[in-house]
Amino acid sequence: MSKLYLVGIGPGSSDYLTKAAIECANSVDVLVGSQRALDLFPGFAGETLVLRARNMDEMMKKSISLVDEGRNVAILSTGDPGFSGVLKPILKLQEDLDLEVIPGISSLQLAAARLQLPWDEINLLTLHGKGNSQVILDYVDNGKPTMVLPDFRVEKLAQFLIDEGTNPERKVSVCERLSYPDERIVTGNLREIAYMEFSYLCVMVVY
Ligand SMILES: C[S@@+](CC[C@H](N)C(=O)[O-])C[C@H]1O[C@@H](n2cnc3c(N)ncnc32)[C@H](O)[C@@H]1O
Numbered sequence: 461m462s463k464l465y466l467v468g469i470g471p472g473s474s475d476y477l478t479k480a481a482i483e484c485a486n487s488v489d490v491l492v493g494s495q496r497a498l499d500l501f502p503g504f505a506g507e508t509l510v511l512r513a514r515n516m517d518e519m520m521k522k523s524i525s526l527v528d529e530g531r532n533v534a535i536l537s538t539g540d541p542g543f544s545g546v547l548k549p550i551l552k553l554q555e556d557l558d559l560e561v562i563p564g565i566s567s568l569q570l571a572a573a574r575l576q577l578p579w580d581e582i583n584l585l586t587l588h589g590k591g592n593s594q595v596i597l598d599y600v601d602n603g604k605p606t607m608v609l610p611d612f613r614v615e616k617l618a619q620f621l622i623d624e625g626t627n628p629e630r631k632v633s634v635c636e637r638l639s640y641p642d643e644r645i646v647t648g649n650l651r652e653i654a655y656m657e658f659s660y661l662c663v664m665v666v667y
Pocket residue numbers: 471472537538539540541542543544545565566567568588609610612635636637638639640660661662663
């Protein structure tokens with residue numbers, strides 16, 4: 461029976477790709493993923509479908525229909541599929557799928573490791589694709605560090621927090637392009653971060 465696999469590929473570098481993810485990706489007929497995810501499997505000989513922000517919905521539906529046609533399909537999800545990844549949209553589309561999730565190392569986990577921050581009692585939040593919203597304000601005021609995936613621009617999130625009344629001197633860390641050769645970890649305050657430039661691949665911690 462054919463199956464849909466949701467495969468976590470870690471934060472980006474092949475150093476953080478698990479053996480289970482590699483074995484699964486190499487066993488399927490079709491690999492679906494962003495270009496940076498597909499690039500991790502240069503030897504894959506089957507069909508590949510490139511996932512882009514614009515065609516997410518279409519590619520999810522196509523993956524499900526390919527499974528219905530009898531093919532094994534793996535959708536590659538950066539980090540872990542269960543956090544701000546493909547698991548939620550797939551479950552929304554169809555609940556009775558023959559589905560298997562292969563977990564991956566989340567960008568949140570690598571950020572916590574880099575910052576030597578135990579993450580069992582912190583706030584975890586994603587604003588990715590949702591815009592900067594008031595939701596984060598309750599988190600940053602509850603006395604625990606907040607680890608957040610920004611809505612693309614971390615500097616705009618820093619400015620949003622200042623505009624909404626968070627102390628501009630509040631300590632924050634930004635973990636940019638984790639696991640890549642140009643990875644950068646910056647610790648400063650909100651005001652400083654709001655005036656810096658970062659790539660869209662960032663995890664922010666508000667202490
Ligand atoms: C759609 S979410 C996917 C999150 C993913 N499922 C995870 O567990 O890390 C994409 C966001 O994750 C964060 N992210 C993913 N890879 C990253 C990396 N290598 N370094 C820093 N942040 C990363 C960024 O905030 C990016 O915009």
